[in-house]
Amino acid sequence: MNSVGEECTELKRDYDMCFNRWFAEKFLKGDRSGDPCTEVFKKYQLCVQKAIKDKDIPIDGVEFMGPNKEKTDR
Amino acid sequence: MKIWSTEHIFSYPWETVIKAAMRKYPNPMNPSVVGVDVLDRNLDTHGRLHSHRLLSTEWGLPSIVRAILGTSRTLTYIKEHSIVDPEEKKMELCSTNITLTNLVSVDERLVYQPHPENPDVTVLTQEAIITVKGVSLSSYLEGLMALTMSTNARKGWDAIEWIIKNSERENVSLCDLY
DSSP states (O other): OOOSSGGGHHHHHHHHHHHHHHHHHTGGGTOOOOOTTHHHHHHHHHHHHHHHHHTTOOSSSOOOOOTTSOOOOO | OEEEEEEEEESSOHHHHHHHHHTOOSOTTOTTEEEEEEEEEEEOTTSOEEEEEEEEEEOOOOHHHHHHHTOOOOEEEEEEEEEEETTTTEEEEEEEEOSSTTTEEEEEEEEEEEOSSOTTSEEEEEEEEEEEOSSTTHHHHHHHHHHHHHHHHHHHHHHHHHHHHHHHHTTOOGGGOO
């Protein structure tokens, strides 16, 4: 599965592997010991936040396609 | 406004279904989801895991709906918030579109829980509120979209089953599947 920012896909895969392992082997079994994925998540997040900004994805608000706005394909 | 809801039963225990649901994409049944990212993840004070994700999808709206809405754009973004409570054995997902919001809003809620009478089986209750705005024939369009959601829901259930079976067949844990 790709990231929304194509350049982040490798980092996403690294993070997903770490998370999925932690989720199945620790979290669901009630193990509350620390999250081993914080470092890889930080790197992944830096990339994603930049991609979101570059693509103008309105994660905090809403995007309208009003009559004056040109309909562009994303 | 159109309200659509359904219930589905998976013949697997809750933990198995949840592990598959957390890694639902990619799968052959939902090719329209083209990108998934985690925006934030944290544990709350009750030990529940919150995830905020961004999904990009090729909507697959019927072309007549696109024609009436007047959009040639097919890529849409969806924001999803999920909460996994491992003690209560409940996973809840809420999602909403964050683009095209002045034309249509689709708010979906999914809840996965063990069946109250059979803990080896999982119940998924799924509901959506669909609102088409600002154009005529809105209730007709809402009806069409509810049908699309129905079809997509079925694909979603097949996708979860596919992910579970693929891990069983290859004797691979769900962790290593992707």
